[in-house]
Amino acid sequence: MNPLDTQVLRPGLHSGRSAFVSGAGSGIGRAISLRLLALGMDVFGTGRRAEALAETAELAQGLPGSFRFEPCNVRETEAIENLVKRVGEAHGINLLVNNAGGQFFAPATGISRKGWDAVIDVNLSAIFVVTKAAYPYLKARQGTVVNISLSGVDRGSMGIAHSIAARAGVLGLMRTLALEWAPDNIALNCIGPGAVFTEGLAGEAAQAMLDRLVKATPMGRATRVEEVAELVAFLASPAGHLMTGQLIQLDGAAHLGSGLHMLEA
Structure with missing residues (x-):
């Protein structure tokens, strides 16, 4: 297929192709799944809550692609490795x-070792485990990996030292794999959304932080989950496959302005 024929993401573009999406039960992961399904891709979604995945499946009814799902916690190494293997085969x-991830807002001095380990585990170690498990199947199809990260992850952000450390690790991992797997024609990138308002927001503190981030965004608005989904679809298309090893900041220039890195927790 000529990449120049795929600049417009039209229905059927991804027909016959398969995606594995973590955190597919809500928010960004749900939006990504539905967009890929609308383009004709078959999607396997996972997440911790079966009922949330079932809701995504209901929303997917009538779309060209098929949606399958199975609940699994990405922090459970053996379980997620086995799931990726079963789906891949x-x-x-x-x-x-x-896409699966999680964090809480606190100054670095207020983060316990247990809290640190939990955030590092879900936002870095689990991504290594899942990506490594998917490698043989990505290699067979010259596939694409997209990691959902944060705006400004390369600058640091006050109040989420554990999350920034984890996601900075993912940047290093992604860029290393972009080099190691380039001969296999596998593309790997990270998307850094700005403030994203989803049903997964936990508590007034998180809401207040996102409100302040929007005010600090030069374009003056939040990132929509549909915008993240559209970018994922582009990166998964032939037109986007030469892009690899990149952090794409989808944040209305928040990473260039005062941004989250200057906001106190």
Whole structure:
């Protein structure tokens, strides 16, 4: 297929191709899954809550692609490795979206070792485990990996030292794998959304922080989950496949302005 024929993401563009999406039960992961399904891709979604995944499946009814799901915690190494293997062997993997993650707001001095380990585990170690498990299936189809990160992750952000450390690690991992896996024609990138308002927001503190980030965004608005989903679809298309090893900041120039890195927790 000529990449120049794929500049417009039209229905059917991804027909016959398969995606594995973590955190597919809500927010950004749900939006990504529905967009890929609308373009004709078959999507396997996972997440911790079966009921949330079932809701995504209901929303997917009538879309060209098929949606399958199975609950799994990405922090449970053996379970997620086995799930990736089963999906890869049964359906193949053209696209891996590492979207599952989590964090809480606190100054570095207020983060316990237990809290640190939990955030590092879900936002860094689990991505290594899932991506490594998906490698043979991505190699077979010259696939794509997209990691959902944060705006300004390369600058630091006050109040989320654990999350920034983890996601900075993902940047290093992604860029290393972009080099190691380039001969296999596998593309790997990170998307750094700005403030994203989803049903997954936990507590007034998180809401207040996102409100302040929007005010500090030069374009003056939050990032929509649909915008993240559209960028993922582009990166998974032939037109986007030469882009690899990149952090794409989808944040209305928040990473260039005062941004989250200057806001207190």
